[in-house]
Amino acid sequence: MPAVPELAAESLPAPVVPKARSLIDGVAASPADPWANGDLAMLLHAHKRLSAAQALYRRAATLSGGEFRWTYLLGIAQHESGQHAQAAGSLRMALDIRSYGLAWIRLGESLSAGGQLEAAADALRAASNMDGNAAYVSYALGKVLLELGETAEALELLERALALAPDAGAIRHTLGTAYRSAGEHELAQRTLAQIGAAADRQPMLEDAFYESVLGLAVDARHFLNRGRSLDSAGQTAEAIEAYQQAIELDPSMAQAHANLVGSFGRTGEIDRAEEHYATALALNPNLEELHNNWGVVQASRGDPAAAAAAFRRALELNPNSAGANANLGVALLEAGQLDEAARRFREAVKSDPTNRPARMNLGTLALEEDRPGEAVEHLEAALRGDEDGSEPFVRYALGHAYQRTGRAADARRSFELALQVAENRGPADLAAQIRADLEALPQ
Numbered sequence: 001m002p003a004v005p006e007l008a009a010e011s012l013p014a015p016v017v018p019k020a021r022s023l024i025d026g027v028a029a030s031p032a033d034p035w036a037n038g039d040l041a042m043l044l045h046a047h048k049r050l051s052a053a054q055a056l057y058r059r060a061a062t063l064s065g066g067e068f069r070w071t072y073l074l075g076i077a078q079h080e081s082g083q084h085a086q087a088a089g090s091l092r093m094a095l096d097i098r099s100y101g102l103a104w105i106r107l108g109e110s111l112s113a114g115g116q117l118e119a120a121a122d123a124l125r126a127a128s129n130m131d132g133n134a135a136y137v138s139y140a141l142g143k144v145l146l147e148l149g150e151t152a153e154a155l156e157l158l159e160r161a162l163a164l165a166p167d168a169g170a171i172r173h174t175l176g177t178a179y180r181s182a183g184e185h186e187l188a189q190r191t192l193a194q195i196g197a198a199a200d201r202q203p204m205l206e207d208a209f210y211e212s213v214l215g216l217a218v219d220a221r222h223f224l225n226r227g228r229s230l231d232s233a234g235q236t237a238e239a240i241e242a243y244q245q246a247i248e249l250d251p252s253m254a255q256a257h258a259n260l261v262g263s264f265g266r267t268g269e270i271d272r273a274e275e276h277y278a279t280a281l282a283l284n285p286n287l288e289e290l291h292n293n294w295g296v297v298q299a300s301r302g303d304p305a306a307a308a309a310a311f312r313r314a315l316e317l318n319p320n321s322a323g324a325n326a327n328l329g330v331a332l333l334e335a336g337q338l339d340e341a342a343r344r345f346r347e348a349v350k351s352d353p354t355n356r357p358a359r360m361n362l363g364t365l366a367l368e369e370d371r372p373g374e375a376v377e378h379l380e381a382a383l384r385g386d387e388d389g390s391e392p393f394v395r396y397a398l399g400h401a402y403q404r405t406g407r408a409a410d411a412r413r414s415f416e417l418a419l420q421v422a423e424n425r426g427p428a429d430l431a432a433q434i435r436a437d438l439e440a441l442p443q
Contacts, residue, residue: 001062004059020043026039037063042073042212045057050081053077054078067097068094072094073209075093085114101132105123105124108121108141117144118148135164136165136205139168141157142157151178151182177192214226220245220250240260240264255284258287264276273297274297287317288321291314292314292324307327322351322358332344345362352385356385359385366401372401373405392430393418395417399414411441415434
């Protein structure tokens with residue numbers, strides 16, 4: 001077990017010096033306490049004091065009798081230090097303690113960085129069989145398979161990753177390069193042309209253990225990413241707080257202002273959304289998300305023309321944006337332009353096959369035009385998309401589509417599920433309508 005490293009709290013950024021001093025004193029007072037060692041290691045890791053962090057992680061792991069957390073974080077710190085073989089060893093030890101999908105992902109990345117591509121592919125395949133981070137795993141495995149020359153499977157994985165994370169420019173860049181290598185020059189050109197301003201954006205990697213390290217960093221990008229995760233989980237108030245922390249650390253971060261436009265729009269604080277829109281526009285007018293979020297705000301104000309203009313501007317910056325295409329489709333529907341709306345929804349589905357607004361509206365249009373089989377296809381796909389509060393409406397419409405294709409049992413079950421969700425979450429008038437339709441079904 002290594003000795004406690006010599007540390008000076010003052011070597012860290014000024015805002016964390018008091019916390020660092022407290023943690024250093026804690027280890028000095030209780031050097032055999034694994035949590036005192038581990039907590040200090042995490043703070044040092046967050047601020048890239050990786051050598052000292054590794055020593056303290058080793059101490060924490062030994063003193064705790066092999067606690068998974070410390071061994072796992074040691075592996076990440078080693079990988080970040082470029083010690084890929086040591087990282088792989090630590091991550092394998094962590095996996096002996098606990099089978100954890102993120103450990104398989106990070107093992108795969110360490111093995112890949114160390115040139116062990118076959119072993120890396122095996123680790124990433126193991127991760128792909130576990131829940132969570134599907135876009136990230138598909139992207140990481142696709143890159144490894146490209147290096148191994150398994151182009152067909154790599155392209156399939158990269159296409160899947162892009163469908164799951166259409167705003168991740170890094171995926172789009174890798175996929176476009178892969179198309180070019182495979183001789184698909186037109187497809188490569190189209191894919192690379194759609195990268196826009198998000199060329200370096202990676203797919204999200206949800207990792208609670210590592211998030212606890214990043215949360216200790218005085219770093220605006222960490223709070224931006226945290227806000228995005230909270231927004232995706234529907235925790236809008238918490239997301240706003242995270243974006244505001246990012247802006248406190250970096251007032252020029254246009255992306256945080258752009259995200260606040262969307263968040264304040266969802267809370268109905270239109271004046272605050274407008275304030276951040278103006279700030280972001282001055283900082284960087286070429287952010288797709290800024291214009292898409294502003295379009296949503298305009299739609300909530302009852303101005304579909306202004307909303308459509310904002311969504312079109314977002315699509316100028318990224319023609320492949322599923323969100324902007326779907327949102328523009330909704331605005332066009334409200335304006336009575338059904339054919340153009342349907343075209344926009346189909347464009348959204350090309351980028352994101354389970355985009356719920358696009359699929360739900362395509363399904364509804366198909367029902368209205370007496371194509372119930374097509375409606376079933378779209379509405380079933382909608383249920384696989386991200387939750388956005390529309391589940392009772394989707395299930396209710398799907399019940400009608402089943403009914404019109406002769407699938408009576410499926411129709412009853414879909415109505416029952418729709419009723420259950422509507423009774424739990426509302427709206428009450430929809431619940432009443434579903435009850436009436438259920439009672440009208442033949443027994």
